[in-house]
Amino acid sequence: MKLPKIEYNMACEFIFSMIRLFKEEAFLDYKKMILEKDKDIEEYIKNVNNELSFLIKRDMELLISDFVGGMFGLINASIYADIKTVPELLVYIEQTEPLDLLADILETWDIDLENHEEDKLISIIREQIIGRLDIITKDDEVIREYLKHPKEMQQRLLHIMTYYYEHHFKAEEKRIEDILKQKVLAHQILLEGHTEAFIKNMLFFTSAKEFEESSIRLFVMYFGEFNNIYNVKNGTVYYFYGFSLEQRLNQEYNKVVRKEFLRLLQDDTRYEIIKLLANKKWYGKELADHFELTTATMSYHLTKLTTFGIVIIERGINKRIYYSLDKKEFTSLYTSVLDDIFEEC
Known part of the structure; x- marks a missing residue:
């Protein structure tokens, strides 16, 4: 069996950290899995929440907490565009035309921005995004505002992401990347030496055969420590799994x-x-x-x-x-x- 090489992506990790800050229920409940949360992640979230100003927190809640489907879409759009670092991500957001950026995000949910009237598009978003997330989110309302004021919404998104990166994430970036590098090495050994146990306990595939039959790019997550998130594009499965799932072994x-x-x-x-x-x-x-x-x-x-x-x-x-x-x-x-x-x- 040819096994994938485990990767990590700091641009995606940056977005995961924002979702974890403002919409933790978007991640799998660790209590259901009888696992222990990572104390460093908990400390980081606590510190950032204490330090954020009211105005920045309000904007982040609007564009992160109420736009969870959009954030997951941005993660997938980043992977498809081969964006690996936070600076690359910020340049991508800044230099992409506002409606093209929204189109890239919606495309990852198989939604075509150009071929629908606004009301029809919002209806599809409620079904395709909100209906599939099983959490409370307001992607439909945020996207309606984005359609009315695309440049302003793009600038607000860029502003809060730049502010959060410069004032919070950047200071922890090397530490997080070092952890992910260690996990990539350790988990690759586990994947190759204990394939069946790894794919069942950490990836939730039911058999090595099912895993073998899929074309997979495999990414380990830090902030999404208990999650399994995937999307499919052109026959390739882009699969993210949380590093703390190693506890299941x-x-x-x-x-x-x-x-x-x-x-x-x-x-x-x-x-x-x-x-x-x-x-x-x-x-x-x-x-x-x-x-x-x-x-x-x-x-x-x-x-x-x-x-x-x-x-x-x-x-x-x-x-x-x-x-x-x-x-x-x-x-x-x-x-x-x-x-x-x-x-x-």
């Missing part, structure tokens, strides 16, 4: 997982979801309708199941995400629980 962690797995099975709804997934593939809204739950609530349950590695996730038509039970992994995890219990008897 820890033996002690596996003992905790077994205990949490028993608690998982005690929940009636999740138990019934498992039974359904054992019989066929379901997509999220279909399951939500079946149980008369909101899509956000169903997403919570599916995330909980996914973190245990017992759910197969597949992309279908119209970018629907389908879920089914990985019976082999479910059986293996259940057996490991029994083995752990009998071993202690």
Whole structure:
């Protein structure tokens, strides 16, 4: 199997840090995964929040917290344009025509800016971006304002990103890059030496075969320490994963997982979801309708199941995400629980 070389990208890391500052719920809840937050990241976020002025914080909340889909789009646009550093990113934002910048961001969500009237475009954004994020965001309102005042919105975005870089991120940039360089080396060894364990526990692929069949560029994240984020362009999967997921490979962690797995099975709804997934593939809204739950609530349950590695996730038509039970992994995890219990008897 030809394995990808793990990379990192400081321009993307810069954007991830802003999202983490103002929209932490956009990242996977570490509590669901029974993992420990990185204390240095927590300290950094606390310090920046304490030091930001009211006016800068207000603008950042508008253009970061309310524009999360746009920020993720900017991350993907940066990767596609081979932008690697924060100065390169700021030059890209400054020198790109305002509406071309918005078009680049929307293109990463498969939305064509030019071919839709404003109201139709906003409707598509609500479905394609807000509907897929499962968090509260106002991308539709921000983009409507951007369409009315493109130059002003571009300048505000550039101003707050430049200010944040110069006054906060830049001082920590080398430290963060050094950590990512270390993680790239360590994780490449893990990927090559323990491929199956790495792709299941850190990338949430269900098998080495699934991983092998994908054309992948693999990026490790610092601020998105527990997340898996991906996008597809021209047949290539651009896949970001958080460095703290390495905790999932820890033996002690596996003992905790077994205990949490028993608690998982005690929940009636999740138990019934498992039974359904054992019989066929379901997509999220279909399951939500079946149980008369909101899509956000169903997403919570599916995330909980996914973190245990017992759910197969597949992309279908119209970018629907389908879920089914990985019976082999479910059986293996259940057996490991029994083995752990009998071993202690």
